[in-house]
Amino acid sequence: MGRRCLIIGASGQLGRALCAELRVRHEVIEAAHRVTRPDQYCLDLADPASTARALAQIAPEWILIAGALGNVDRAELERERCLAVNVEGPRAVAEYAQAHGCTVAYYSTDAVFDGTRASYQERDPVAPLNFYARSKVQAETVMQTLLPNRSLVIRTAWLYGPDERRRNFILRLVDELRAGQVVEVPSDQWGSPTYTEDVAHITRVLLEQGSSGLFHAVGPEVVNRAALAQQVCRQFGLDAQLLQPRSSAQLHQVARRPLRVELDCRQLHSMVPHAFRTLTEGLEALSSWDPALVAG
16 A cells, blocks of 8 residues: 655755655655746755644655755855754654654655765764764754664765756866856765665665665665766766866865765665665666657
């Protein structure tokens, strides 16, 4: 029997993937901060009172929090806003879910770790280096405290996939290089590119299994940003000479980043085998979504 699912942040790239994945078997209600369609609810996580009112009106069984203040540098500069969106909004959701027997899926980040270990399992201690990551750690704690048996906390990284608004590194890079722009890319920041539709798929499977707890969920390869950009150039026929690899120190980014985080996903793979496509497969899937990426 299908569940009544509320997807918060439904207009984002992960939110769109979640809507498509869950709608096949479940009733999906979309909520977004900036509503773009009349069938969407307006829900601002920065306003916990209005969030609680919207939840009471919708009465969902599953709540998926795909919305966040995700710009790491902006979070460093707008800390009050970051806490409101990334912590207090999710807290209001968790309190509603606790009172009404709902299950919540919350999306966190590999940046809860500082990158000083070779790889990280779910039980390893966190060590966030920037304010965005600290806000995510706080929200993880809220979920695990208020909903110990009815929450999924999914740590992921470097999301990319179909998105008409081009809000991921790969699609922005394609647009910039097509426009002939020179693009500086970090050569010493390593992570795992992760296809949004794969995250949506494992979310549905875990929810349908009745799973709860903390899961690492990223693509199978660890690459640096410069190498990723080179592969994007090869895939889409772009001029790699426009890329300018730079160290993190040279880029003068506002927020400090961990230089290399590799998440151990064995716990997830024991429950959802073959969960993630390779980077090559993901880029090919992007080509299928938008043939103009290749055609130029």
